[in-house]
Amino acid sequence: xxxxxxxxxxxxxxxxxxxxxxxxxxxxxxxxxxxxxxxxxxxxxxxxxxxxxxxxxxxxxxxxxxxxxxxxxxxxxxxxxxxxxxxxxxxxxxxxxxxxxxxxxxxxxxxxxxxxxxxxxxxxxxxxxxxxxxxxxxxxxxxxxxxxxxxxxxxxxxxxxxxxxxxxxxxxxxxxxxxxxxxxxxxxxxxxxxxxxxxxxxxxxxxxxxxxxxxxxxxxxxxxxxxxxxxxxxxxxxxxxxxxxxxxxxxxxxxxxxxxxxxxxxxxxxxxxxxxxxxxxxxxxxxxxxxxxxxxxxxxxxxxx
Amino acid sequence: xxxxxxxxxxxxxxxxxxxxxxxxxxxxxxxxxxxxxxxxxxxxxxxxxxxxxxxxxxxxxxxxxxxxxxxxxxxxxxxxxxxxxxxxxxxxxxxxxxxxxxxxxxxxxxxxxxxxxxxxxxxxxxxxxxxxxxxxxxxxxxxxxxxxxxxxxxxxxxxxxxxxxxxxxxxxxxxxxxxxxxxxxxxxxxxxxxxxxxxxxxx
Numbered sequence: 001x002x003x004x005x006x007x008x009x010x011x012x013x014x015x016x017x018x019x020x021x022x023x024x025x026x027x028x029x030x031x032x033x034x035x036x037x038x039x040x041x042x043x044x045x046x047x048x049x050x051x052x053x054x055x056x057x058x059x060x061x062x063x064x065x066x067x068x069x070x071x072x073x074x075x076x077x078x079x080x081x082x083x084x085x086x087x088x089x090x091x092x093x094x095x096x097x098x099x100x101x102x103x104x105x106x107x108x109x110x111x112x113x114x115x116x117x118x119x120x121x122x123x124x125x126x127x128x129x130x131x132x133x134x135x136x137x138x139x140x141x142x143x144x145x146x147x148x149x150x151x152x153x154x155x156x157x158x159x160x161x162x163x164x165x166x167x168x169x170x171x172x173x174x175x176x177x178x179x180x181x182x183x184x185x186x187x188x189x190x191x192x193x194x195x196x197x198x199x200x201x202x203x204x205x206x207x208x209x210x211x212x213x214x215x216x217x218x219x220x221x222x223x224x225x226x227x228x229x230x231x232x233x234x235x236x237x238x239x240x241x242x243x244x245x246x247x248x249x250x251x252x253x254x255x256x257x258x259x260x261x262x263x264x265x266x267x268x269x270x271x272x273x274x275x276x277x278x279x280x281x282x283x284x285x286x287x288x289x290x291x292x293x294x295x296x297x298x299x300x301x302x303x304x305x
Numbered sequence: 306x307x308x309x310x311x312x313x314x315x316x317x318x319x320x321x322x323x324x325x326x327x328x329x330x331x332x333x334x335x336x337x338x339x340x341x342x343x344x345x346x347x348x349x350x351x352x353x354x355x356x357x358x359x360x361x362x363x364x365x366x367x368x369x370x371x372x373x374x375x376x377x378x379x380x381x382x383x384x385x386x387x388x389x390x391x392x393x394x395x396x397x398x399x400x401x402x403x404x405x406x407x408x409x410x411x412x413x414x415x416x417x418x419x420x421x422x423x424x425x426x427x428x429x430x431x432x433x434x435x436x437x438x439x440x441x442x443x444x445x446x447x448x449x450x451x452x453x454x455x456x457x458x459x460x461x462x463x464x465x466x467x468x469x470x471x472x473x474x475x476x477x478x479x480x481x482x483x484x485x486x487x488x489x490x491x492x493x494x495x496x497x498x499x500x501x502x503x504x505x506x507x508x
Contacts, residue, residue, distance in 0.1 A: 028356070029355075029484075032359075
């Protein structure tokens with residue numbers, strides 16, 4: 001037996017050097033948890049509260065906040081305020097969009113809208129209403145008062161006011177024509193403060209701004225103009241097919257034009273055009289299309305290697 | 306030369322000297338590890354159960370499934386899934402899922418941690434044995450994996466109708482399942498009734 005045992009091989013004994021590796025598992029688990037917490041509470045974007053008159057179409061934990069077609073946040077809770085006049089909507093913004101939570105940012109709810117001459121927000125019928133924003137650049141804040149409709153963008157253009165006795169078929173987004181070419185549109189219509197006239201706010205694209213002079217004549221180009229003359233026969237005119245349903249405004253500038261109109265200039269809107277106005281054809285140099293109107297951010301300059 | 310051992314892998318009988326702590330025996334022929342008990346059982350069980358306990362929280366607090374369906378964006382945690390089953394009067398399935406995926410893993414993880422931590426204490430020997438019995442009873446019911454499988458199936462099946470993707474909690478959930486399995490596997494029940502000398506040797 002002893003002799004046999006002596007011939008048996010001897011097992012090797014090694015120090016196990018890597019037994020402490022085992023404790024890396026709970027440490028890794030703890031690190032994973034820390035990362036989860038960090039991502040949710042420390043690196044999370046701001047939570048903002050927006051007060052809307054009407055939060056129709058928004059859903060708790062479900063609706064999203066979009067900017068330029070990209071999701072930048074999620075709606076958290078919807079709550080009716082105590083005075084029942086407003087709804088407070090909380091939204092969690094993504095970290096990348098934290099810069100949008102600034103004073104001057106305007107939030108509004110995009111809903112499907114079908115108007116004569118234009119349809120907008122069709123996507124929301126399938127995807128649900130969403131909140132979108134026009135960023136401001138004030139100091140950071142978390143409280144906002146939501147707008148009821150899309151705010152008028154402060155782009156570079158000529159804004160003028162037209163005074164009319166009645167609105168006729170004009171409405172927001174009705175076109176403004178110069179020689180039959182659309183050069184601008186109506187932004188909004190309201191009664192004047194003393195209710196004696198209708199104030200129409202129209203915007204002329206910047207490249208066409210020089211066409212509007214202080215002595216330009218504006219008239220309502222909506223509907224169909226029907227003349228039955230003894231010598232000219234029957235004459236039917238309409239500015240364009242669109243004006244038949246959505247109304248429109250046309251204007252002309254006399255050959256002895258005065259200086260260009262400035263923002264906020266007020267003109268009166270005539271009900272009909274005058275044959276003489278239509279003959280006017282002054283030569284007015286137009287602006288080149290400025291960068292602001294093309295609505296494109298210049299691409300960053302990449303250096304080619 | 307005081308002991309003879311046989312290698313479990315190649316069957317070679319060989320002599321072995323006293324083994325110092327933190328060392329392993331390797332076979333002279335096939336170089337495979339030779340062990341008497343499950344290796345390093347207490348430390349492994351403790352490490353795996355601690356990791357499982359840590360990941361148990363995110364796996365239950367974070368959504369397992371996120372689904373986008375016709376503008377509806379829903380995130381569901383396991384618990385919300387169970388409560389919606391309750392709301393649909395599926396009491397049996399709801400309580401089954403609650404037991405198998407929330408209750409028993411928690412009991413098992415806490416029980417294993419308790420046993421491994423208090424192993425050196427002369428007191429509570431009976432309590433440890435009882436806890437081990439309970440763990441052995443609930444172990445077959447611990448079918449987290451099945452639930453996980455069901456989730457995976459629904460992800461594939463619903464793919465046509467709705468956009469279903471794993472939520473943030475799904476990784477923690479899967480890791481928790483694997484770690485709980487490993488903790489049970491590495492636990493050697495003989496540790497429960499070892500005498501103090503044996504304990505020093507085998508822990």
